[in-house]
Amino acid sequence: MTTPATRILPLVIAACLVAPGAALAGPTASCDFIEIHASSAKDPSIPAELKPLEKKLKKPPFSSWNVFKQLSRATKTIEQNKAETVKLTMGQATVLLTDLDKGAKKTRIKLSVTMDDQNGKRVADAKVALDAGDYIVLGRNLPNDEGHLLAATCKP
Amino acid sequence: VAERDRATDRDAAVMQHVDGELAAGEAADVETAIARDPALRGKAEGVRELTELVRGHLELAADAAEPRFANLWSQIEKRIEHDRAPAAAEKRASSVMEAAPAGLLGRIARWLDRRRGHILTGVASAGAVAAIALVIRGTADQVTTGDAGGAIPVIPVVDHRPPEVESLDVPEGSGTVFTIEDDDGDATVIWVTPADTVEGL
Numbered sequence: 001m002t003t004p005a006t007r008i009l010p011l012v013i014a015a016c017l018v019a020p021g022a023a024l025a026g027p028t029a030s031c032d033f034i035e036i037h038a039s040s041a042k043d044p045s046i047p048a049e050l051k052p053l054e055k056k057l058k059k060p061p062f063s064s065w066n067v068f069k070q071l072s073r074a075t076k077t078i079e080q081n082k083a084e085t086v087k088l089t090m091g092q093a094t095v096l097l098t099d100l101d102k103g104a105k106k107t108r109i110k111l112s113v114t115m116d117d118q119n120g121k122r123v124a125d126a127k128v129a130l131d132a133g134d135y136i137v138l139g140r141n142l143p144n145d146e147g148h149l150l151a152a153t154c155k156p
Numbered sequence: 157v158a159e160r161d162r163a164t165d166r167d168a169a170v171m172q173h174v175d176g177e178l179a180a181g182e183a184a185d186v187e188t189a190i191a192r193d194p195a196l197r198g199k200a201e202g203v204r205e206l207t208e209l210v211r212g213h214l215e216l217a218a219d220a221a222e223p224r225f226a227n228l229w230s231q232i233e234k235r236i237e238h239d240r241a242p243a244a245a246e247k248r249a250s251s252v253m254e255a256a257p258a259g260l261l262g263r264i265a266r267w268l269d270r271r272r273g274h275i276l277t278g279v280a281s282a283g284a285v286a287a288i289a290l291v292i293r294g295t296a297d298q299v300t301t302g303d304a305g306g307a308i309p310v311i312p313v314v315d316h317r318p319p320e321v322e323s324l325d326v327p328e329g330s331g332t333v334f335t336i337e338d339d340d341g342d343a344t345v346i347w348v349t350p351a352d353t354v355e356g357l
Contacts, residue, residue, distance in 0.1 A: 135343035
């Protein structure tokens with residue numbers, strides 16, 4: 001025969017186990033990474049999967065190309081202060097969520113982003129702060145007047 | 157004596173003629189007599205002048221007295237109105253008393269009728285207070301009922317801040333930062349130019 005105390009005890013133990021983990025879990029952000037190859041050709045081309053970026057790709061400095069191809073795409077949930085590696089077709093990127101400010105205004109996200117080329121050489125290391133939904137784009141020139149872009153956008 | 161009486165009658169007839177009080181036949185006779193008798197004509201002219209003098213004097217006196225009469229009439233009218241007002245109020249009160257029905261509804265109606273001014277003022281004040289309360293409540297609902305079922309969600313005004321590049325390290329070249337703004341949101345572009353390309357330029 002079980003007493004009320006013995007029935008409540010497992011719940012208390014479970015709560016003690018779960019609560020510290022829940023308290024320690026920091027904020028997270030869901031980030032989209034889009035790797036793009038840019039070139040020039042007679043016929044302009046922007047695929048449907050790049051429609052969210054189409055307006056931006058038609059403005060400088062991207063307007064020097066007119067053909068854009070999506071090389072890879074990834075969506076990752078990033079925990080604060082926990083670096084996340086994103087494999088790219090032409091290299092890799094590392095993203096670290098350093099701060100996420102959910103104030104009365106739009107959520108402000110601070111990221112540390114690094115991009116390496118396919119040879120493992122560091123292309124850029126940047127720390128940026130942007131509103132949720134805005135994009136950070138890292139780009140570099142490739143031989144034959146082509147371009148390599150990595151666009152990232154995060155939401156809480 | 158007879159002659160004197162005749163002269164007196166004649167003078168009276170001339171005076172009446174001058175005043176226009178004689179009939180047409182008598183006036184013609186007097187006119188004929190005046191034309192024949194110079195003394196009578198002199199009397200007629202004297203009477204005319206005297207009549208004109210008296211009339212002019214009376215007209216002047218009337219003109220002078222008119223403002224005083226107007227003031228006097230004004231005072232009389234005020235007094236009449238003053239005397240009439242309490243009598244009318246008394247009459248009205250007595251008519252209400254007489255016309256009021258004896259039943260409960262009649263008493264209520266009479267009570268309301270007597271306090272009509274107070275009731276109208278109270279109703280207007282209550283309406284104003286209700287309107288203010290509705291306005292205040294509507295504002296509070298807009299602020300607090302974001303998740304309430306059926307309520308219209310209120311989208312807060314968001315202050316958009318532009319992206320910021322806090323630090324940039326480009327080991328193998330140089331970096332240029334652009335900001336692109338459009339309807340889909342801002343984009344911060346970090347464009348890396350390899351060192352060999354820069355040197356080649």
